[in-house]
Amino acid sequence: xxxxxxxxxxxxxxxxxxxxxxxxxxxxxxxxxxxxxxxxxxxxxxxxxxxxxxxxxxxxxxxxxxxxxxxxxxxxxxxxxxxxxxxxxxxxxxxxxxxxxxxxxxxxxxxxxxxxxxxxxxxxxxxxxxxxxxxxxxxxxxxxxxxxxxxxxxxxxxxxxxxxxxxxxxxxxxxxxxxxxxxxxxxxxxxxxxxxxxxxxxxxxxxxxxxxxxxxxxxxxxxxxxxxxxxxxxxxxxxxxxxxxxxxxxxxxxxxxxxxxxxxxxxxxxxxxxxxxxxxxxxxxxxxxxxxxxxxxxxxxxxxxxxxxxxxxxxxxxxxxxxxxxxxxxxxxxxxxxxxxxxxxxxxxxxxxxxxxxxxxxxxxxxxxxxxxxxxxxxxxxxxxxxxxxxxxxxxxxxxxxx
Amino acid sequence: xxxxxxxxxxxxxxxxxxxxxxxxxxxxxxxxxxxxxxxxxxxxxxxxxxxxxxxxxxxxxxxxxxxxxxxxxxxxxxxxxxxxxxxxxxxxxxxxxxxxxxxxxxxxxxxxxxxxxxxxxxxxxxxxxxxxxxxxxxxxxxxxxxxxxxxxxxxxxxxxxxxxxxxxxxxxxxxxxxxxxxxxxxxxxxxxxxxxxxxxxxxxxxxxxxxxxxxxxxxxxxxxxxxxxxxxxxxxxxxxxxxxxxxxxxxxxxxxxxxxxxxxxxxxxxxxxxxxxxxxxxxxxxxxxxxxxxxxxxxxxxxxxxxxxxxxxxxxxxxxxxxxxxxxxxxxxxxxxxxxxxxxxxxxxxxxxxxxxxxxxxxxxxxxxxxxxxxxxxxxxxxxxxxxxxxxxxxxxxxxxxx
Numbered sequence: 001x002x003x004x005x006x007x008x009x010x011x012x013x014x015x016x017x018x019x020x021x022x023x024x025x026x027x028x029x030x031x032x033x034x035x036x037x038x039x040x041x042x043x044x045x046x047x048x049x050x051x052x053x054x055x056x057x058x059x060x061x062x063x064x065x066x067x068x069x070x071x072x073x074x075x076x077x078x079x080x081x082x083x084x085x086x087x088x089x090x091x092x093x094x095x096x097x098x099x100x101x102x103x104x105x106x107x108x109x110x111x112x113x114x115x116x117x118x119x120x121x122x123x124x125x126x127x128x129x130x131x132x133x134x135x136x137x138x139x140x141x142x143x144x145x146x147x148x149x150x151x152x153x154x155x156x157x158x159x160x161x162x163x164x165x166x167x168x169x170x171x172x173x174x175x176x177x178x179x180x181x182x183x184x185x186x187x188x189x190x191x192x193x194x195x196x197x198x199x200x201x202x203x204x205x206x207x208x209x210x211x212x213x214x215x216x217x218x219x220x221x222x223x224x225x226x227x228x229x230x231x232x233x234x235x236x237x238x239x240x241x242x243x244x245x246x247x248x249x250x251x252x253x254x255x256x257x258x259x260x261x262x263x264x265x266x267x268x269x270x271x272x273x274x275x276x277x278x279x280x281x282x283x284x285x286x287x288x289x290x291x292x293x294x295x296x297x298x299x300x301x302x303x304x305x306x307x308x309x310x311x312x313x314x315x316x317x318x319x320x321x322x323x324x325x326x327x328x329x330x331x332x333x334x335x336x337x338x339x340x341x342x343x344x345x346x347x348x349x350x351x352x353x354x355x356x357x358x359x360x361x362x363x364x365x366x367x368x369x370x371x372x373x374x375x376x377x378x379x380x381x382x383x384x385x386x387x388x389x390x391x392x393x394x395x396x397x398x399x400x401x402x403x
Numbered sequence: 404x405x406x407x408x409x410x411x412x413x414x415x416x417x418x419x420x421x422x423x424x425x426x427x428x429x430x431x432x433x434x435x436x437x438x439x440x441x442x443x444x445x446x447x448x449x450x451x452x453x454x455x456x457x458x459x460x461x462x463x464x465x466x467x468x469x470x471x472x473x474x475x476x477x478x479x480x481x482x483x484x485x486x487x488x489x490x491x492x493x494x495x496x497x498x499x500x501x502x503x504x505x506x507x508x509x510x511x512x513x514x515x516x517x518x519x520x521x522x523x524x525x526x527x528x529x530x531x532x533x534x535x536x537x538x539x540x541x542x543x544x545x546x547x548x549x550x551x552x553x554x555x556x557x558x559x560x561x562x563x564x565x566x567x568x569x570x571x572x573x574x575x576x577x578x579x580x581x582x583x584x585x586x587x588x589x590x591x592x593x594x595x596x597x598x599x600x601x602x603x604x605x606x607x608x609x610x611x612x613x614x615x616x617x618x619x620x621x622x623x624x625x626x627x628x629x630x631x632x633x634x635x636x637x638x639x640x641x642x643x644x645x646x647x648x649x650x651x652x653x654x655x656x657x658x659x660x661x662x663x664x665x666x667x668x669x670x671x672x673x674x675x676x677x678x679x680x681x682x683x684x685x686x687x688x689x690x691x692x693x694x695x696x697x698x699x700x701x702x703x704x705x706x707x708x709x710x711x712x713x714x715x716x717x718x719x720x721x722x723x724x725x726x727x728x729x730x731x732x733x734x735x736x737x738x739x740x741x742x743x744x745x746x747x748x749x750x751x752x753x754x755x756x757x758x759x760x761x762x763x764x765x766x767x768x769x770x771x772x773x774x775x776x777x778x779x780x781x782x783x784x785x786x787x788x789x790x791x792x793x794x795x796x797x798x799x800x801x802x803x804x805x806x
Contacts (some may be wrong), residue, residue: 050479056419057483058490065489068497069482076453079472080460086468087461094471098501099546118547143502143523292535352758 002167003035003125007135007157011174012231014044022231025172026130030090031119035125037164038132039157040081042073063108064144067137071096071145074134074153080335081132092130095120096136097145102156103137104146111138111146113155116163133160151212158215160223169224170237171211174229177238178203178210181254185389186396192252194239199252200226202344202378216240251345251354254396256388257278258339260290261313262370264305265320269331275304276390278329285319287312291340291373291382301330305371307382310336339388342380343395355379361398367391406528407432407572407605410442410538410560415634416480417447423443425634426487428575429533433493438528440522440567442538442560443484445476466511467547470540474548477537477556484535495533498523500540500548505559507541507549514549516558519566536563554615561618565625572627573640574614579633580641581606581613586658588792588800590772595655597642602655603629605747605781619643654757655746657799659791661742663693664716665773667708668723670733678707680705681723688722690715694743694776694783704733708774710785713739741773745783746798758782764801770794 006029008022022040030036050069054061061069072138078094085092101117124131135153138146148155154171161169176191178200195203197220204213210228219226219240229237268274275294282289292306308316317332350352358379362369367390371382383391409432411425425443433439453472457464464472481497488495504520527534538556541549551558557574564572579594581603586592598606600623607616613631622629622643632640671677677695685692695709711719720735751757761782765772770793774785786794 016456019460053419053479053483054486057422058486060490061486065497066486068485068499069479071627072478072482075475076456076472079468079475080456082468082471083457083461083464086465087463094468096471096548145499216714401467 003037003156003164004029005037005039005161005164005166005169006172007039007153007170008041008172008231008337009174010041010044010047011042012172013081016080017233019080019084020078020301022172023081023088026081026085027088027090027210031131035128036130037121037125037160037166038078038081038130039135039153039160040077040132041135041153043071043077043080046073046076056314065106066373067145067147070147071134071137074136078132078134083128085130085132090130091128092132093124094134095124096134096141097156098139100133102133102138102159104140104148106140106144106146108144108146110149111140113138113148113159115284116159118163121160121164140177143328151214154215155213155218158218158222158224158226161224162218168227169219170227170229171215172231173210174230174232175210175228176233176235177228178240179253180251180400181392181396182256185256185392186254188401189396190400192238193236194241195252196346197240197242198377199344199346200240202342202375203253203255211240220380251343251348251399253344253397254392255342255344255393256339257342258385258388259310260307260338260340261310262305262307262335262382263313263316264303264333265327265329266303266333267301267305268304269328270300270302274327278304279306281319281323281327282308282316285315287316287319291371291380293371307338307371337385338382339372339385340380340382341388341391342378343399344378346377348377348379349374352380357398358395361394362391365390365394367394406438406440406567408440408442408560408564408567408569408572410556410573410576411444411575411634412556412577413444413447413450415575416443416575418482419483421634422480422483422487426484426491426577429484429488430491430493434534438531439480439533440524440528440563440569441484441535442556442563443477443480443535444538444556445473446480446483448477449479470511470548470550473550474537474540476505477539481535481537483693484498488533488535493533494531495535496527497535497537498527498616499537500559501542501546503536503539505536505562507543509543509545509547511547511549513552513682514543516541516551518561519562521566522542524563524567554617554637557615557618558621561621561625561627561629564627565621570628571630572622573630573632574618575634576613576634577635578631579636579638580631581643582656583654583803584799585659588659588795589657591804592799593803594609595641596639598655599749600645601780602641602747602749603747605778606658614643654746654751654802656747658745658747659742659795659796660745661788661791662713662742663710663743664713665708665710665738665741665785666716666719666723667706667736668732669706669736670704670731671707673703673705674731677697677730682709684722684726684730685711685719685776688718690719690722692783694774696776698776710741710743710774720732729773734781740788741785742788743783744791744794744798745780745781746802749780751780751782752777760801761798764797768793768797770797781791 082094104111132304135156179189226240231382290307373380485497506518507514538559582592629643693710770790772784776783
């Protein structure tokens with residue numbers, strides 16, 4: 001008998017009909033002879049409704065009390081789902097995170113899971129009950145309720161799968177898997193059967209929104225077999241694994257990100273440590289820097305160019321200008337109208353033809369590359385924002401239409 | 404520094420404005436230098452909304468999962484109330500029953516409080532925080548959430564007041580105290596300044612709906628100073644105590660109950676044990692019997708008359724008719740159109756003039772008495788249902804207008 005963890009997001013449990021649908025998926029898995037551990041998010045709009053209630057009373061409520069309030073959302077979901085399974089005559093029990101013992105740090109609204117007690121859940125599984133656990137939440141050392149922040153329910157599911165050595169952790173969403181690129185841009189985008197943890201991580205951080213980075217990192221660390229699958233259609237999803245088919249030579253996908261801005265510090269003095277000073281300053285203001293490029297400028301100066309999130313642009317310019325004398329640069333050039341397109345694939349950089357193929361596609365489409373940045377399994381290019389979708393199409397066609 | 408427990412019901416916290424009002428009352432008590440322990444019910448319609456959600460999915464959901472679902476209601480209330488107090492700059496913390504350690508029996512939907520841990524709350528009070536606790540709920544030995552059934556939040560408040568030896572337990576409602584009778588029937592009904600536990604118990608069980616019996620019994624047992632007070636108007640309420648003013652000679656109030664039916668078993672054989680057989684049979688079917696009267700019938704038979712709740716009438720008749728041969732009665736006479744009017748007052752029966760005064764009032768009003776039943780501090784009469792309100796007015800006038 002193998003244990004399967006199934007996680008359903010807010011839209012999958014948004015009303016009575018969807019909850020019955022979810023109960024049907026769970027029942028099927030259970031009746032096939034598996035132990036089933038279910039993790040649920042709050043119903044569709046519940047969290048937003050609760051936030052609205054809080055803001056009417058106190059727009060600056062403490063995070064501790066917000067967690068106390070919001071954690072009721074998942075508790076409602078698990079109780080309702082248990083009732084749906086009861087109506088099908090299936091043995092089941094709902095448990096809140098504090099009942100399980102999902103121990104977390106005390107950082108309210110953004111806690112990290114420290115440890116999961118297995119005793120209570122195991123006792124219920126031993127009685128052949130389907131166990132339904134609140135996602136997104138934990139309990140800290142003082143017994144206070146915490147929430148896990150963005151991607152929290154996925155993280156709960158993967159952490160439970162790791163703690164119970166589940167044979168599979170299924171993440172049910174309203175898409176049916178991970179695609180080679182955004183199907184809204186490229187109509188013949190293909191669903192991937194398999195993807196490696198690293199590829200999924202790069203795709204997630206390069207703009208694909210199927211799984212949150214945290215849950216993929218955790219899955220990689222504990223070698224949890226992940227599967228992204230649709231709660232609305234019964235068809236195979238995408239498996240996220242340590243190693244995928246050896247014969248695979250193609251890239252996993254094409255991702256885009258248009259939320260970035262480019263900043264260039266022009267005419268920096270050639271003294272050592274200036275790059276450190278620039279990025280130390282930005283990090284002290286919580287400004288995340290992505291692609292960095294340093295080039296030799298005119299005469300004895302150099303230029304440093306980097307990308308940041310659009311929302312941080314104004315603050316970055318202010319901070320840098322304030323320290324203009326210490327940093328000794330000539331001026332700042334900023335550009336909000338850029339975008340990043342990336343290809344991701346295991347072993348990509350050890351196969352030099354792959355990057356060249358990407359550049360060829362862009363050349364053929366007449367698209368100018370501003371900057372290039374690479375990792376072991378990713379190549380990203382910076383482009384004019386208006387070229388982004390055209391670039392995605394061209395690159396996707398190059399890699400997937402010709403194979 | 405004294406500790407005051409304040410309990411607010413669902414209508415007192417039904418929206419943001421009411422919650423702010425409640426926070427104002429709490430703040431005032433706290434700023435007068437008291438420790439404050441607050442107990443809240445779920446907001447106005449929350450419980451009904453949650454029940455509707457459950458019924459859409461499973462009209463026969465287990466009580467265990469209903470408790471899991473419904474207990475979110477009070478958790479929402481306490482978090483929102485804490486946020487309101489935070490916005491006033493007051494130190495506070497909300498706690499669910501499981502965080503406090505309000506240990507209960509495992510009878511879901513109707514649990515009894517077994518024990519209250521004082522450690523967590525005391526630690527918060529020691530830091531001069533206002534502590535806001537979910538009423539109506541507990542946690543059982545296995546760590547499952549329970550709810551306490553009717554009057555549950557009042558019971559939570561009184562139990563906490565007992566555990567912490569609070570100097571006062573205030574029950575805030577939308578009426579401003581306990582009245583000599585229902586102000587909707589008698590416009591000059593008077594608010595009582597004080598009432599004894601026993602009087603309150605008799606009034607509550609005779610139809611007055613201000614406090615639930617359970618909480619009054621608990622208050623009596625642990626000598627908790629109770630006060631019923633309005634959350635909407637700032638004026639003195641009614642104090643419930645062990646002993647009230649010694650000089651008090653009048654009754655505490657007049658109560659009515661029209662939810663009862665009268666059943667008479669006519670022509671029972673005169674054999675011993677027949678009364679036991681009848682009431683044993685009814686109790687086995689969970690039918691509560693109130694007033695019982697046994698009279699000598701024609702020839703060698705007797706009649707047994709008793710009252711039960713209207714809703715139980717049909718089942719009682721069926722059960723008794725099924726056992727007609729064993730019980731050996733002639734026939735059943737049932738009457739749904741009756742009502743009960745009671746006067747309640749400490750020391751009432753040791754003052755024989757009091758009962759006579761009640762009968763005099765009914766005689767003057769031309770109202771026929773069907774049955775009479777008395778306790779140490781109560782006299783109840785059974786009347787035609789249509790005479791009930793007139794009887795209440797006449798008796799109230801006799802006792803309160805003439806004094």
